[in-house]
Amino acid sequence: MLQITGLTHSYADGHKAIDGLDLTVPDGELLSIVGPSGCGKSTLLRCIAGLIAPTAGTLTLNGAPISGVPDDLAVVFQDYSRSLFPWLTVRDNVALPLRRRGMGRGERRAAAQEALESVGLPDAGRKYPWQLSGGMQQRVSIARALAYRPSLLLMDEPFGSVDAQTREDLEDLVLGVHRTGKMTILLVTHDIDESVYVGDRVVVLNRSPARVHADIPVGLPASRDQIETRGLPEFVRLRAEVGRLVRGGAKVPGAAPAGEAAGSDGPDADAAPAEGSGSELLAKAAKPAGKKSPAKADAPAKNEDAPAKDETPAKDDAAAKDKAAAKDEAPALDEAAGKDEAAVKDEAAAKSGSGTARKTARKPAGKAASKTAGKSAGKADPA
Structure with a gap:
């Protein structure tokens, strides 16, 4: 049995x-x-393994x-490439701690071969670690620990460097060995699913x-399957x-245990274990989302107002252009009116004069009328 009481460790730089x-x-x-x-x-894990002395x-x-380092202890590290000796064969790597x-x-080689067979590598003994895949190298690391037959096995994220399929195979291997x-x-892991799948208990540590x-x-x-077990309601919960x-x-760094935080109003109070079924947990989790929904509902209304604001400058520009066009047309109309009045006077003088003067007066009037008709857009010909 492993017993830890009041364990505290601070590094040289003061970090606890x-x-x-x-x-x-x-x-x-x-x-x-x-x-x-x-x-x-x-x-x-390093404190338990005796690699560092706790404060x-x-x-x-x-x-x-x-x-x-206790005699009845073995460790499987995450980085298998650094835990195996590349100049030794697989069998010699497994037999080394014996x-x-x-x-x-002879006893060491027999024990090593037995351990390799237990992890599914019966024919890998004469190979070197660099001739094996990553998953196979990690199996060798596990075989080395099993060959030693420790009373306590420490595994520091042992499946973090392998692919998903190999991870599942190694999880089942550890369960079989156990x-x-x-x-x-x-077993230390970052994978929450893995912690539940392989563990008899799950201990959650808080922030440092x-x-x-x-x-x-x-x-x-006790007998678990990657497909069926992960689909059980208890596993999901x-x-x-x-x-x-x-x-x-x-x-919160050094947050209180979940049981103590349950009765407090502190920042970690929501971390207390929930009681009841998974549906009640989902209902509680849905409440904060409900409070935020009105704010989200207002967003489309604001977007709908945006085009109306964009149309206002366009209307102002159109009105300004109409006014400018009206100002530009005013001098042209005045000019046309002045010419029309002159043409009337000339015609009157032409009637009282000779026929030649009458033709001379009509010619400018005709030109003025054509210009007026083009500029005033539809005014009647005064001639």
Whole structure:
């Protein structure tokens, strides 16, 4: 059993990654750990593995204090390319940690071959890591941990560097190993679906400095399937609850545990676990959206007013052009009227004069009339 009490760790630059974290992991349990990015999940695993000494608090494994790397512990890291030795064969990579067990060469090779067969790589022993795909290299890392037969297996985002199909295969592999060996496993992941699918419990950490924000038991069947299990109502409910708690715990650094926040009005109060069915959770989630709907409904009305505002300058421009045209026509009309009056006088003089004068007076009048007809647009010919 792993027991963590009051765990606190601060780095040399003063950054506090973990603050008073308490956690108990019974034997044979597969515990998933999730939380916001940078909340201290990897720091927690390094403290458990004895790779760094915590600033305060105690850690015990099977009743013995952890003050260095425990003998009954194995770690599977995310970056498989850096955890395998490229100059060693796959079989030798798997057998390497067995030297600490005091096993002979033949025993180590037999144990390594058995572990490779358990992860589906029975024929890969003589190959080198660089000759394998990424998913196969991660299987080798898992086989190396299994060959050691630890009482506690730590997995730090072990499937983060592989494709989706390989991830699902490795998840099923870990579940099979857990059922067969009854091994205690701590799995750190960013994938909420994965945490629910593989875990017996899901522990949610809040934003750094990390504490346990929520501890959720997973009531799914022990035998799980990637298609059927993910379609169960209980899986959907747990996934929604864990996702809500992860987002709630990310709001405030060192936020109070979800159970304590439930009775407060603080900024993390909404992170408390919801009671009731999934439909009630959806109903609560729909309330904020309802408050925002009137504001959204006003948006189209504002858009409809926009064309009317754009038409106003156009109407003003048209009116201004009409006025300018009217001003331009006024002098032309006055000129035409003046010419018409002169033509009348000349005609009168021509009647009293000779026939030649009458023809002379009519000719200018005709020209004036034609000009007037063109400029005044439809006025009668005075001649």
